[in-house]
Amino acid sequence: AQTVTQSQPEMSVQEAETVTLSCTYDTSESDYYLFWYKQPPSRQMILVIRQEAYKQQNATENRFSVNFQKAAKSFSLKISDSQLGDAAMYFCARAPDMRFGAGTRLTVKP
């Protein structure tokens, strides 16, 4: 089965510091999308950032940016200036089949 792998079950970052969450995937599609979702304790799924595979430029949304390495099938999320509200589970996902990784639990220390 084509998978999405998040190799870091848990990560921790100091408030105001930068953290990078890893994601690798496999796919036979030539055109696909990649996503990072945040799930805070409320369990709501919140879209953080989206990357279209045909775009070479890395997506950025305020303090969130990705490092998309298409050849390596890698899609990491960088959170800059971490805030307490960033504490959550983060899931990497791939479309079109919308398969999710197992998630990384991010803790932010004050």
Next chain:
Amino acid sequence: DSGVTQTPKHLITATGQRVTLRCSPRSGDLSVYWYQQSLDQGLQFLIQYYNGEERAKGNILERFSAQQFPDLHSELNLSSLELGDSALYFCASSPYLLGGGYTFGSGTRLTVV
């Protein structure tokens, strides 16, 4: 409010019973996806509908079925419930058949006792 409405928010039922979960997608969205999230687990893709037609199937049990109606709302039917079916069931919608952005509802928490 994401625009995707799921009802009920909570459901407690006994083993062997049947329940129906409802999802109203965001206005204009044609795709509806169903996911199951067990406690402290990732999301398991169950099924996708696009404009009333089933378009993709994931790890959906035979005891589970779904449909999308002409008004684009969708229902997920779970029957012969087992304790292991206790989970958070999410619906997500998208304007597109493939790709694009997916907006999630707040989920239905199902507890089977």
